[in-house]
Amino acid sequence: MGLLTCENAAFAYEGRTVLRNISFEVEKGDYLAIVGENGAGKSTLVKGLLGLKAPVSGRLTYGCGLKPDEIGYLPQQTEIQRDFPASVREVVLSGCLNRLGKRPFYTRALRELADHRMKLLEIADLRDRCYRDLSGGQQQRVLLARALCATRKLLILDEPVTGLDPVIARGLYGVIREIHKKQEITVVMVSHDVHGAVREADRILHIAGDIRFFGSAEDYTEDPVGAAFLKGACS
Amino acid sequence: MSVFLEMMSYPFMVRAFIVGILVSLCASLLGSSLVLKRYSMIGDGLSHVGFAALAIAYPFGFSPLYISIPACIAAAFFLLQMKDSAKIKGDAATALLCSGALAVGVMVISLTTGMNTDVCNYMFGSILAMSRSDLYLSVILSVVVLVLFIVFYERIFAVTFDETFAAATGTDSRRYNVIIAILTAVTVVLGMRMMGTLLISSLIVFPSLTAMRVTRRFRTTIVLSAVLATGCFLAGLCFSYLRSVPTGACIVVVDILVFGIFRGVEKLRERRG
Numbered sequence: 001m002g003l004l005t006c007e008n009a010a011f012a013y014e015g016r017t018v019l020r021n022i023s024f025e026v027e028k029g030d031y032l033a034i035v036g037e038n039g040a041g042k043s044t045l046v047k048g049l050l051g052l053k054a055p056v057s058g059r060l061t062y063g064c065g066l067k068p069d070e071i072g073y074l075p076q077q078t079e080i081q082r083d084f085p086a087s088v089r090e091v092v093l094s095g096c097l098n099r100l101g102k103r104p105f106y107t108r109a110l111r112e113l114a115d116h117r118m119k120l121l122e123i124a125d126l127r128d129r130c131y132r133d134l135s136g137g138q139q140q141r142v143l144l145a146r147a148l149c150a151t152r153k154l155l156i157l158d159e160p161v162t163g164l165d166p167v168i169a170r171g172l173y174g175v176i177r178e179i180h181k182k183q184e185i186t187v188v189m190v191s192h193d194v195h196g197a198v199r200e201a202d203r204i205l206h207i208a209g210d211i212r213f214f215g216s217a218e219d220y221t222e223d224p225v226g227a228a229f230l231k232g233a234c235s
Numbered sequence: 236m237s238v239f240l241e242m243m244s245y246p247f248m249v250r251a252f253i254v255g256i257l258v259s260l261c262a263s264l265l266g267s268s269l270v271l272k273r274y275s276m277i278g279d280g281l282s283h284v285g286f287a288a289l290a291i292a293y294p295f296g297f298s299p300l301y302i303s304i305p306a307c308i309a310a311a312f313f314l315l316q317m318k319d320s321a322k323i324k325g326d327a328a329t330a331l332l333c334s335g336a337l338a339v340g341v342m343v344i345s346l347t348t349g350m351n352t353d354v355c356n357y358m359f360g361s362i363l364a365m366s367r368s369d370l371y372l373s374v375i376l377s378v379v380v381l382v383l384f385i386v387f388y389e390r391i392f393a394v395t396f397d398e399t400f401a402a403a404t405g406t407d408s409r410r411y412n413v414i415i416a417i418l419t420a421v422t423v424v425l426g427m428r429m430m431g432t433l434l435i436s437s438l439i440v441f442p443s444l445t446a447m448r449v450t451r452r453f454r455t456t457i458v459l460s461a462v463l464a465t466g467c468f469l470a471g472l473c474f475s476y477l478r479s480v481p482t483g484a485c486i487v488v489v490d491i492l493v494f495g496i497f498r499g500v501e502k503l504r505e506r507r508g
Contacts, residue, residue, distance in 0.1 A: 050403040069405025075397065084271055086396055087452040094393040098405040104386045130451035150404040 002027045002063050003154060003186055004049060009058035011044045017056065018044050021210045026188060028064055028153075031180050033197035033217075034190045035229070036207040042190045043076070045207065046158050049188065064153070069098035072151025072185075074143050076158045082132055088142050089127040092118055095149030110149075117145040121175060137168035144172070148179065155179065157189040161196060169193070173200050194229055242476050250370045251362035251429060251482070255468050257377035258426040262435075263442035263464035264384050265419050267457050268395045270443050272415075273325070277314055278436030280329040280336075281423040284310040286357060286432040287340035294347035300372060303424045310336075311416035311423075337432075360431030360483030362475065373425050380418045387414060392453055430483035437483075438464070441490035448497040449504075467493055 002025035010020040019041040026032055036042050047053040048060055051068055062068075072095070095117075096110040106114075118124045121141045126134065131142060140160065147155060160176065161169035173196060180187045191197045197204060197217075204220040206213035206229065213225045220226035242248045262278075269277055288306035289299035314328060323331075344354055356363070365373070384391070393401045394411045402408040419439075426435050442460035450456040471486030478485075 052399065052402055067405065068403075071404055073400055073403040075400055075403075083447075084396060085447050085450045085453060085456045086392075090392065090453050091396065094389070094396060094401075095404070097389060097393045097401065100389065105389060128452075133451070146400070150400075156403075 003030075003066050004188070005059075005061045005063055006048075007059045007061075009048065009055040009060050011041065011048050011053060012056045013044055019048075019207065019209060022058070022207070024205055024211065024214050026154075026186060028186055029184060031187045031200065031202045032189070032205060033201035033203070034188065034205045034207065035192075035194045035197050036212075040208045042207065043158065046156060046190050049156060066153055069150075070152040070154065072147035072149070072155045074140075074147045074155075074157040074160055077136065077139065077143075077163060084132060086131050087127065088118070088123060088129055088131055088134070089114065091131050091142055092127075092145045092149060095146035098150055114145075114149055117148045120148070120179075121145045137164050137172075140164060140168075140172060141175075144175065151185055154186045154188065157187065157191075159190055159192060161191070161193055169196065176200070198226075198230065238473065238477065242473070247363055247365065248472075248476065250365045250367070251472065254365055254370060254373045254377070254425065255362075255429055255472060255482075256465055257374060257381070258422060258429070259438060259442075259464040259468040260461050261377050261380045261384070261418070261422040262426055262438040263460040264381070264457055265415065265422060266439040266441075267443040267446070267453070267460055268391050268415060269419065269439060270447075271395050272398075274315070275440050276326060276329045276333075276436065277311065277419060278423055278439040280314055280332045281307045281310055281420055282427050282432045282435040283333045283336040283340070285424050285427050287336040287343070289357060290340035290343040290354075293344070293353070298368075300369065300424065303427075304376075304421060307420035307424050308417050311420040312413060315412050315416040356431075357427070358432050359481045360427075360429050360434060362429060362472070362482045365428060369428070376421050377425055380421055383414065383418060387411065388457075391415065396453075430486065431481065434483035434487050437487045437490055441487070441494060442467070445490070445494045445497045448494075448501040463493060 004026040006022050006024050009022045010017055034042055093114045096114055123141050161172055179185055201217055204217050206225055213220055213223055285303040285307050288303035292299050292302035390411050394408045398408045423435055426438050430438055442464035445463055446456045446460035450459055467489040468486055471489045475482040475485040
Protein backbone atom coordinates (compact mmCIF):
# COMPACT_ATOMS: atom_id res chain seq x y z
CA MET A 1 0.00 0.00 0.00
CA GLY A 2 1.22 3.49 -0.88
CA LEU A 3 1.97 6.42 1.39
CA LEU A 4 -1.01 8.30 -0.03
CA THR A 5 -3.89 6.62 -1.80
CA CYS A 6 -6.71 8.40 -3.56
CA GLU A 7 -9.58 6.17 -4.61
CA ASN A 8 -12.20 7.68 -6.85
CA ALA A 9 -12.14 10.86 -4.81
CA ALA A 10 -14.14 13.97 -5.69
CA PHE A 11 -13.61 17.39 -4.14
CA ALA A 12 -15.98 20.32 -4.11
CA TYR A 13 -15.35 24.00 -3.53
CA GLU A 14 -18.27 26.08 -2.26
CA GLY A 15 -20.73 23.46 -3.38
CA ARG A 16 -19.24 23.11 -6.88
CA THR A 17 -17.43 19.89 -7.73
CA VAL A 18 -14.01 20.85 -9.08
CA LEU A 19 -12.36 17.44 -9.12
CA ARG A 20 -13.88 14.05 -9.82
CA ASN A 21 -12.69 10.47 -10.31
CA ILE A 22 -9.31 11.12 -8.78
CA SER A 23 -7.46 7.85 -8.27
CA PHE A 24 -3.72 7.64 -7.80
CA GLU A 25 -1.15 6.39 -5.39
CA VAL A 26 2.01 7.97 -4.04
CA GLU A 27 4.62 5.38 -3.07
CA LYS A 28 7.27 5.90 -0.45
CA GLY A 29 10.25 7.63 -2.03
CA ASP A 30 8.30 9.07 -4.98
CA TYR A 31 8.78 12.56 -6.36
CA LEU A 32 5.39 13.42 -7.83
CA ALA A 33 4.55 16.64 -9.63
CA ILE A 34 0.92 17.70 -10.03
CA VAL A 35 0.44 19.92 -13.10
CA GLY A 36 -2.50 21.46 -14.88
CA GLU A 37 -3.94 24.76 -16.04
CA ASN A 38 -5.15 27.49 -13.72
CA GLY A 39 -8.43 26.46 -12.13
CA ALA A 40 -7.77 22.78 -12.80
CA GLY A 41 -8.20 22.06 -9.11
CA LYS A 42 -4.54 21.72 -8.12
CA SER A 43 -4.82 23.74 -4.92
CA THR A 44 -8.04 21.95 -3.96
CA LEU A 45 -6.27 18.63 -4.40
CA VAL A 46 -3.42 19.82 -2.16
CA LYS A 47 -5.91 20.81 0.55
CA GLY A 48 -7.40 17.33 0.18
CA LEU A 49 -4.02 15.60 0.46
CA LEU A 50 -3.27 17.62 3.59
CA GLY A 51 -6.54 16.57 5.17
CA LEU A 52 -7.80 20.16 5.26
CA LYS A 53 -10.64 19.33 2.90
CA ALA A 54 -12.56 16.07 3.02
CA PRO A 55 -13.50 14.45 -0.30
CA VAL A 56 -17.24 14.63 -1.01
CA SER A 57 -17.10 11.09 -2.32
CA GLY A 58 -14.45 8.42 -2.67
CA ARG A 59 -11.59 7.96 -0.27
CA LEU A 60 -8.21 9.40 0.55
CA THR A 61 -6.06 7.32 2.87
CA TYR A 62 -2.63 7.62 4.44
CA GLY A 63 -0.62 4.39 4.33
CA CYS A 64 2.73 3.16 5.70
CA GLY A 65 1.78 4.48 9.14
CA LEU A 66 1.85 8.08 7.88
CA LYS A 67 0.42 10.51 10.44
CA PRO A 68 -0.53 14.17 9.83
CA ASP A 69 2.27 15.34 12.11
CA GLU A 70 4.86 13.75 9.81
CA ILE A 71 3.97 15.95 6.86
CA GLY A 72 5.78 19.11 5.86
CA TYR A 73 3.93 21.72 3.83
CA LEU A 74 5.02 24.70 1.79
CA PRO A 75 1.98 26.92 1.20
CA GLN A 76 1.55 29.40 -1.61
CA GLN A 77 3.23 32.66 -0.74
CA THR A 78 0.07 34.72 -0.99
CA GLU A 79 -1.44 33.01 2.01
CA ILE A 80 1.11 34.43 4.44
CA GLN A 81 0.49 37.76 6.12
CA ARG A 82 2.68 40.58 4.94
CA ASP A 83 2.68 42.74 8.06
CA PHE A 84 3.56 40.09 10.61
CA PRO A 85 6.45 40.95 12.92
CA ALA A 86 8.29 37.62 13.16
CA SER A 87 11.96 36.77 12.89
CA VAL A 88 13.19 34.11 10.49
CA ARG A 89 14.12 31.90 13.40
CA GLU A 90 10.67 32.16 14.96
CA VAL A 91 9.05 31.18 11.67
CA VAL A 92 11.36 28.22 11.04
CA LEU A 93 11.07 27.03 14.63
CA SER A 94 7.27 27.03 14.38
CA GLY A 95 7.68 24.13 11.93
CA CYS A 96 8.86 22.01 14.86
CA LEU A 97 5.52 22.42 16.61
CA ASN A 98 4.30 18.97 15.61
CA ARG A 99 7.30 17.40 17.37
CA LEU A 100 6.56 19.20 20.61
CA GLY A 101 4.17 16.60 22.01
CA LYS A 102 2.82 17.78 25.34
CA ARG A 103 5.76 20.05 26.17
CA PRO A 104 5.03 23.78 26.27
CA PHE A 105 8.37 25.02 24.87
CA TYR A 106 10.92 23.95 22.26
CA THR A 107 13.74 21.80 23.54
CA ARG A 108 17.40 22.34 22.72
CA ALA A 109 17.26 19.45 20.25
CA LEU A 110 14.41 21.07 18.32
CA ARG A 111 16.16 24.41 18.27
CA GLU A 112 19.24 22.69 16.85
CA LEU A 113 17.04 21.03 14.24
CA ALA A 114 15.74 24.43 13.17
CA ASP A 115 19.29 25.82 13.03
CA HIS A 116 20.37 22.87 10.91
CA ARG A 117 17.50 23.38 8.45
CA MET A 118 18.39 27.06 8.18
CA LYS A 119 21.98 26.12 7.34
CA LEU A 120 20.76 23.64 4.74
CA LEU A 121 18.86 26.40 2.98
CA GLU A 122 21.67 28.92 3.45
CA ILE A 123 19.56 31.32 5.48
CA ALA A 124 21.44 30.93 8.77
CA ASP A 125 22.76 34.50 8.53
CA LEU A 126 19.21 35.83 8.15
CA ARG A 127 17.97 34.24 11.37
CA ASP A 128 17.37 37.48 13.26
CA ARG A 129 15.96 39.38 10.32
CA CYS A 130 12.27 40.11 10.09
CA TYR A 131 10.44 37.75 7.75
CA ARG A 132 8.47 40.52 6.04
CA ASP A 133 11.65 42.43 5.13
CA LEU A 134 13.06 39.57 3.04
CA SER A 135 12.94 39.18 -0.73
CA GLY A 136 10.53 36.67 -2.29
CA GLY A 137 13.23 34.06 -2.83
CA GLN A 138 14.48 34.40 0.74
CA GLN A 139 10.96 34.13 2.12
CA GLN A 140 10.40 30.98 0.11
CA ARG A 141 13.57 29.49 1.59
CA VAL A 142 12.38 30.34 5.09
CA LEU A 143 9.05 28.63 4.48
CA LEU A 144 10.81 25.63 2.98
CA ALA A 145 13.05 25.41 6.05
CA ARG A 146 9.93 25.49 8.20
CA ALA A 147 8.37 22.72 6.09
CA LEU A 148 11.56 20.67 6.52
CA CYS A 149 11.31 21.04 10.29
CA ALA A 150 7.79 19.65 10.17
CA THR A 151 8.35 16.75 7.79
CA ARG A 152 9.48 13.27 8.65
CA LYS A 153 8.09 11.33 5.71
CA LEU A 154 6.22 13.50 3.26
CA LEU A 155 6.74 16.98 1.89
CA ILE A 156 3.91 18.73 0.05
CA LEU A 157 4.86 21.83 -1.93
CA ASP A 158 2.27 24.20 -3.39
CA GLU A 159 3.78 26.23 -6.24
CA PRO A 160 7.30 26.40 -4.77
CA VAL A 161 8.85 28.48 -7.58
CA THR A 162 5.99 30.75 -8.66
CA GLY A 163 7.09 34.37 -8.72
CA LEU A 164 10.79 33.57 -8.36
CA ASP A 165 13.38 34.43 -10.97
CA PRO A 166 14.83 31.45 -12.89
CA VAL A 167 18.18 31.37 -11.08
CA ILE A 168 16.59 31.31 -7.63
CA ALA A 169 13.99 28.80 -8.82
CA ARG A 170 16.77 26.48 -10.03
CA GLY A 171 18.49 26.75 -6.65
CA LEU A 172 15.28 25.90 -4.86
CA TYR A 173 14.71 22.86 -7.09
CA GLY A 174 18.24 21.74 -6.24
CA VAL A 175 17.52 21.91 -2.52
CA ILE A 176 14.28 19.95 -2.92
CA ARG A 177 16.08 17.31 -5.00
CA GLU A 178 18.75 16.95 -2.34
CA ILE A 179 16.19 16.54 0.46
CA HIS A 180 14.32 13.96 -1.59
CA LYS A 181 17.45 11.91 -2.30
CA LYS A 182 19.47 12.26 0.90
CA GLN A 183 16.75 12.26 3.51
CA GLU A 184 14.49 9.83 1.63
CA ILE A 185 11.51 12.10 1.96
CA THR A 186 8.61 11.62 -0.41
CA VAL A 187 7.81 14.82 -2.31
CA VAL A 188 4.50 15.92 -3.81
CA MET A 189 4.81 19.21 -5.69
CA VAL A 190 2.11 21.27 -7.34
CA SER A 191 3.59 23.43 -10.07
CA HIS A 192 2.84 25.88 -12.82
CA ASP A 193 6.29 25.30 -14.16
CA VAL A 194 5.66 22.17 -16.20
CA HIS A 195 9.21 22.07 -17.64
CA GLY A 196 10.67 22.17 -14.16
CA ALA A 197 8.22 19.48 -13.09
CA VAL A 198 9.21 17.13 -15.92
CA ARG A 199 12.90 17.75 -15.26
CA GLU A 200 12.77 17.28 -11.50
CA ALA A 201 9.99 14.80 -10.71
CA ASP A 202 9.86 11.05 -11.33
CA ARG A 203 6.13 10.96 -11.84
CA ILE A 204 3.58 13.41 -13.21
CA LEU A 205 -0.10 13.79 -12.45
CA HIS A 206 -1.86 16.04 -14.92
CA ILE A 207 -5.31 17.15 -13.84
CA ALA A 208 -8.06 19.24 -15.42
CA GLY A 209 -11.18 18.55 -13.39
CA ASP A 210 -10.25 14.88 -13.58
CA ILE A 211 -7.06 12.94 -14.28
CA ARG A 212 -5.67 13.41 -17.79
CA PHE A 213 -2.34 11.70 -17.24
CA PHE A 214 -0.66 9.78 -14.47
CA GLY A 215 2.67 8.09 -15.03
CA SER A 216 6.41 8.58 -15.27
CA ALA A 217 7.91 11.88 -16.37
CA GLU A 218 9.47 10.28 -19.48
CA ASP A 219 6.14 8.88 -20.62
CA TYR A 220 4.52 12.26 -20.03
CA THR A 221 6.69 13.97 -22.64
CA GLU A 222 5.64 11.30 -25.18
CA ASP A 223 1.97 11.37 -24.22
CA PRO A 224 -0.27 13.63 -26.35
CA VAL A 225 -1.58 15.46 -23.24
CA GLY A 226 1.92 16.09 -21.92
CA ALA A 227 3.40 16.99 -25.30
CA ALA A 228 0.63 19.52 -25.95
CA PHE A 229 0.91 21.06 -22.49
CA LEU A 230 4.70 21.30 -22.67
CA LYS A 231 4.47 22.92 -26.08
CA GLY A 232 1.83 25.36 -24.86
CA ALA A 233 3.97 26.30 -21.90
CA CYS A 234 6.88 27.04 -24.24
CA SER A 235 5.20 29.64 -26.38
CA MET B 236 5.25 59.83 44.05
CA SER B 237 3.25 61.44 46.81
CA VAL B 238 0.22 61.38 44.51
CA PHE B 239 0.77 57.70 44.01
CA LEU B 240 0.99 57.03 47.76
CA GLU B 241 -2.13 59.07 48.31
CA MET B 242 -3.94 57.04 45.65
CA MET B 243 -2.88 53.81 47.28
CA SER B 244 -4.37 54.88 50.60
CA TYR B 245 -7.84 54.25 49.16
CA PRO B 246 -8.79 50.57 49.06
CA PHE B 247 -10.82 51.03 45.87
CA MET B 248 -7.77 52.49 44.13
CA VAL B 249 -5.64 49.55 45.23
CA ARG B 250 -8.24 47.20 43.77
CA ALA B 251 -8.39 49.14 40.51
CA PHE B 252 -4.60 49.17 40.40
CA ILE B 253 -4.20 45.41 40.85
CA VAL B 254 -6.98 44.34 38.50
CA GLY B 255 -6.10 47.02 35.97
CA ILE B 256 -2.50 45.88 35.63
CA LEU B 257 -3.45 42.23 35.34
CA VAL B 258 -6.18 42.87 32.78
CA SER B 259 -3.93 45.21 30.77
CA LEU B 260 -1.32 42.47 30.61
CA CYS B 261 -3.83 39.83 29.50
CA ALA B 262 -5.38 42.10 26.89
CA SER B 263 -2.06 43.20 25.41
CA LEU B 264 -0.72 39.65 25.11
CA LEU B 265 -3.85 38.32 23.46
CA GLY B 266 -4.16 41.52 21.45
CA SER B 267 -1.01 40.82 19.43
CA SER B 268 -2.48 37.55 18.27
CA LEU B 269 -5.97 38.94 17.66
CA VAL B 270 -4.80 41.96 15.67
CA LEU B 271 -2.66 39.77 13.44
CA LYS B 272 -5.46 37.26 13.00
CA ARG B 273 -7.66 40.16 11.80
CA TYR B 274 -9.90 40.05 14.84
CA SER B 275 -9.26 43.56 16.11
CA MET B 276 -12.97 44.18 16.51
CA ILE B 277 -13.63 41.12 18.63
CA GLY B 278 -13.18 43.09 21.86
CA ASP B 279 -15.97 45.45 20.81
CA GLY B 280 -18.30 42.62 19.88
CA LEU B 281 -17.70 40.77 23.12
CA SER B 282 -18.02 43.78 25.39
CA HIS B 283 -21.42 44.60 23.92
CA VAL B 284 -22.54 41.05 24.53
CA GLY B 285 -21.20 41.43 28.06
CA PHE B 286 -23.21 44.61 28.42
CA ALA B 287 -26.40 42.87 27.33
CA ALA B 288 -25.68 40.00 29.71
CA LEU B 289 -25.27 42.25 32.70
CA ALA B 290 -28.28 44.34 31.76
CA ILE B 291 -30.25 41.13 32.04
CA ALA B 292 -28.45 40.04 35.22
CA TYR B 293 -28.92 43.38 36.99
CA PRO B 294 -32.68 43.42 37.71
CA PHE B 295 -32.50 39.79 38.89
CA GLY B 296 -29.74 40.66 41.32
CA PHE B 297 -27.23 38.20 39.91
CA SER B 298 -23.57 39.05 40.11
CA PRO B 299 -22.79 40.39 36.62
CA LEU B 300 -19.52 38.49 36.23
CA TYR B 301 -21.15 35.07 36.53
CA ILE B 302 -23.58 35.84 33.73
CA SER B 303 -21.39 37.82 31.36
CA ILE B 304 -18.40 35.45 31.34
CA PRO B 305 -20.31 32.45 29.94
CA ALA B 306 -22.24 34.71 27.54
CA CYS B 307 -19.00 36.22 26.22
CA ILE B 308 -17.28 32.86 25.89
CA ALA B 309 -20.21 31.65 23.79
CA ALA B 310 -20.04 34.78 21.63
CA ALA B 311 -16.25 34.56 21.19
CA PHE B 312 -16.54 30.94 20.22
CA PHE B 313 -19.17 31.87 17.66
CA LEU B 314 -17.11 34.75 16.21
CA LEU B 315 -13.83 32.86 15.87
CA GLN B 316 -15.63 30.01 14.11
CA MET B 317 -17.05 32.40 11.51
CA LYS B 318 -14.00 32.18 9.27
CA ASP B 319 -14.94 28.64 8.32
CA SER B 320 -18.37 29.44 6.94
CA ALA B 321 -18.27 31.86 4.04
CA LYS B 322 -21.88 33.00 4.20
CA ILE B 323 -21.38 35.81 6.72
CA LYS B 324 -17.82 37.05 7.18
CA GLY B 325 -16.25 37.60 10.58
CA ASP B 326 -16.28 41.42 10.44
CA ALA B 327 -19.94 41.53 9.44
CA ALA B 328 -20.84 39.07 12.19
CA THR B 329 -19.00 41.22 14.73
CA ALA B 330 -20.92 44.29 13.59
CA LEU B 331 -24.23 42.43 13.85
CA LEU B 332 -23.39 41.16 17.30
CA CYS B 333 -22.23 44.59 18.47
CA SER B 334 -25.35 46.55 17.65
CA GLY B 335 -27.69 43.64 18.31
CA ALA B 336 -26.39 43.04 21.82
CA LEU B 337 -26.32 46.77 22.63
CA ALA B 338 -29.94 47.12 21.51
CA VAL B 339 -31.03 44.19 23.66
CA GLY B 340 -29.12 45.57 26.63
CA VAL B 341 -30.60 49.06 26.33
CA MET B 342 -34.12 47.68 25.92
CA VAL B 343 -33.85 45.46 28.97
CA ILE B 344 -32.48 48.32 31.04
CA SER B 345 -35.19 50.73 29.97
CA LEU B 346 -37.93 48.22 30.69
CA THR B 347 -36.59 47.28 34.12
CA THR B 348 -34.39 49.61 36.15
CA GLY B 349 -34.12 52.52 33.76
CA MET B 350 -30.92 54.35 32.91
CA ASN B 351 -28.92 55.16 36.03
CA THR B 352 -25.33 55.75 37.11
CA ASP B 353 -24.58 52.03 37.25
CA VAL B 354 -25.46 51.68 33.59
CA CYS B 355 -23.40 54.73 32.77
CA ASN B 356 -20.46 53.18 34.59
CA TYR B 357 -20.72 50.05 32.53
CA MET B 358 -20.75 52.07 29.32
CA PHE B 359 -17.78 54.29 30.11
CA GLY B 360 -16.00 52.49 32.92
CA SER B 361 -15.35 53.36 36.51
CA ILE B 362 -12.64 52.54 39.00
CA LEU B 363 -15.26 52.44 41.75
CA ALA B 364 -17.01 49.48 40.17
CA MET B 365 -14.73 46.86 41.63
CA SER B 366 -16.01 45.22 44.83
CA ARG B 367 -13.98 43.01 47.14
CA SER B 368 -15.40 39.72 45.85
CA ASP B 369 -14.94 40.94 42.29
CA LEU B 370 -11.31 41.55 43.12
CA TYR B 371 -10.61 37.95 44.11
CA LEU B 372 -12.37 36.49 41.10
CA SER B 373 -10.68 38.95 38.73
CA VAL B 374 -7.22 38.26 40.11
CA ILE B 375 -7.66 34.49 39.89
CA LEU B 376 -9.08 34.61 36.36
CA SER B 377 -6.49 36.99 34.97
CA VAL B 378 -3.63 34.98 36.47
CA VAL B 379 -5.12 31.88 34.84
CA VAL B 380 -5.29 33.72 31.50
CA LEU B 381 -1.65 34.83 31.80
CA VAL B 382 -0.40 31.35 32.72
CA LEU B 383 -2.35 29.69 29.91
CA PHE B 384 -1.06 32.25 27.43
CA ILE B 385 2.54 31.51 28.40
CA VAL B 386 2.01 27.74 28.36
CA PHE B 387 0.43 27.87 24.89
CA TYR B 388 2.70 30.65 23.58
CA GLU B 389 4.41 28.58 20.86
CA ARG B 390 1.11 27.17 19.66
CA ILE B 391 -0.57 30.55 19.67
CA PHE B 392 2.30 31.92 17.59
CA ALA B 393 2.03 29.09 15.06
CA VAL B 394 -1.74 29.37 14.74
CA THR B 395 -1.51 33.15 14.43
CA PHE B 396 1.26 33.20 11.85
CA ASP B 397 -0.09 30.51 9.57
CA GLU B 398 -3.15 28.59 10.63
CA THR B 399 -3.29 26.49 7.48
CA PHE B 400 0.29 25.30 7.90
CA ALA B 401 -0.33 24.42 11.53
CA ALA B 402 -3.45 22.45 10.65
CA ALA B 403 -1.76 20.76 7.68
CA THR B 404 1.16 19.55 9.75
CA GLY B 405 -0.87 17.91 12.47
CA THR B 406 -1.63 20.71 14.95
CA ASP B 407 -5.24 20.97 16.08
CA SER B 408 -5.56 24.65 15.22
CA ARG B 409 -9.27 24.69 16.00
CA ARG B 410 -8.52 23.77 19.60
CA TYR B 411 -6.09 26.66 19.97
CA ASN B 412 -8.55 29.05 18.36
CA VAL B 413 -11.08 28.02 20.98
CA ILE B 414 -8.50 28.60 23.72
CA ILE B 415 -7.76 32.07 22.32
CA ALA B 416 -11.51 32.76 22.20
CA ILE B 417 -12.07 31.75 25.82
CA LEU B 418 -9.08 33.72 27.10
CA THR B 419 -10.22 36.78 25.15
CA ALA B 420 -13.76 36.55 26.46
CA VAL B 421 -12.62 36.32 30.07
CA THR B 422 -10.23 39.25 29.60
CA VAL B 423 -12.91 41.42 28.00
CA VAL B 424 -15.40 40.80 30.79
CA LEU B 425 -12.82 41.52 33.47
CA GLY B 426 -11.67 44.72 31.80
CA MET B 427 -15.14 45.99 30.96
CA ARG B 428 -15.91 47.29 34.43
CA MET B 429 -12.92 49.56 34.47
CA MET B 430 -12.70 50.53 30.79
CA GLY B 431 -16.37 50.49 29.94
CA THR B 432 -18.15 48.64 27.15
CA LEU B 433 -17.27 51.28 24.62
CA LEU B 434 -13.54 51.42 25.28
CA ILE B 435 -12.43 47.92 26.25
CA SER B 436 -11.30 46.96 22.76
CA SER B 437 -8.66 49.71 22.90
CA LEU B 438 -6.96 47.68 25.64
CA ILE B 439 -6.62 44.84 23.15
CA VAL B 440 -5.75 46.81 20.03
CA PHE B 441 -3.59 49.77 21.05
CA PRO B 442 -0.61 48.23 22.87
CA SER B 443 0.08 45.61 20.20
CA LEU B 444 -0.44 47.98 17.27
CA THR B 445 1.86 50.49 18.93
CA ALA B 446 4.51 47.84 19.59
CA MET B 447 4.30 46.59 16.00
CA ARG B 448 5.42 50.01 14.73
CA VAL B 449 8.96 49.28 15.86
CA THR B 450 9.37 45.54 16.46
CA ARG B 451 10.69 42.88 14.14
CA ARG B 452 10.08 39.76 16.21
CA PHE B 453 6.89 38.30 17.63
CA ARG B 454 8.34 37.77 21.08
CA THR B 455 9.58 41.36 21.31
CA THR B 456 6.17 42.55 20.12
CA ILE B 457 4.47 40.64 22.93
CA VAL B 458 6.87 41.88 25.61
CA LEU B 459 6.83 45.48 24.41
CA SER B 460 3.05 45.58 24.17
CA ALA B 461 2.78 44.22 27.72
CA VAL B 462 5.13 46.95 28.96
CA LEU B 463 3.26 49.65 27.02
CA ALA B 464 -0.10 48.43 28.28
CA THR B 465 1.04 48.59 31.89
CA GLY B 466 2.62 52.01 31.46
CA CYS B 467 -0.38 53.52 29.71
CA PHE B 468 -2.72 52.06 32.30
CA LEU B 469 -0.76 53.60 35.18
CA ALA B 470 -0.55 56.99 33.52
CA GLY B 471 -4.25 56.89 32.67
CA LEU B 472 -5.22 55.83 36.16
CA CYS B 473 -3.25 58.68 37.77
CA PHE B 474 -4.79 61.24 35.48
CA SER B 475 -8.25 59.83 36.06
CA TYR B 476 -7.71 60.12 39.84
CA LEU B 477 -6.37 63.67 39.68
CA ARG B 478 -9.02 65.05 37.36
CA SER B 479 -11.98 62.74 38.13
CA VAL B 480 -12.33 61.72 34.49
CA PRO B 481 -13.56 58.18 33.64
CA THR B 482 -10.57 55.82 33.78
CA GLY B 483 -11.20 54.16 30.44
CA ALA B 484 -11.13 57.43 28.54
CA CYS B 485 -7.88 58.51 30.23
CA ILE B 486 -6.15 55.24 29.39
CA VAL B 487 -7.23 55.43 25.77
CA VAL B 488 -6.01 59.01 25.42
CA VAL B 489 -2.60 57.98 26.78
CA ASP B 490 -2.65 55.03 24.36
CA ILE B 491 -3.30 57.39 21.45
CA LEU B 492 -0.42 59.67 22.45
CA VAL B 493 2.02 56.77 22.76
CA PHE B 494 0.83 55.33 19.45
CA GLY B 495 1.53 58.70 17.82
CA ILE B 496 5.06 58.73 19.20
CA PHE B 497 5.80 55.19 17.98
CA ARG B 498 4.36 55.94 14.58
CA GLY B 499 6.68 58.94 14.39
CA VAL B 500 9.66 56.75 15.25
CA GLU B 501 8.63 54.30 12.56
CA LYS B 502 8.39 57.08 9.97
CA LEU B 503 11.80 58.40 10.91
CA ARG B 504 13.28 54.93 10.53
CA GLU B 505 11.66 54.45 7.14
CA ARG B 506 13.03 57.76 5.95
CA ARG B 507 16.51 56.81 7.00
CA GLY B 508 16.03 53.51 5.19
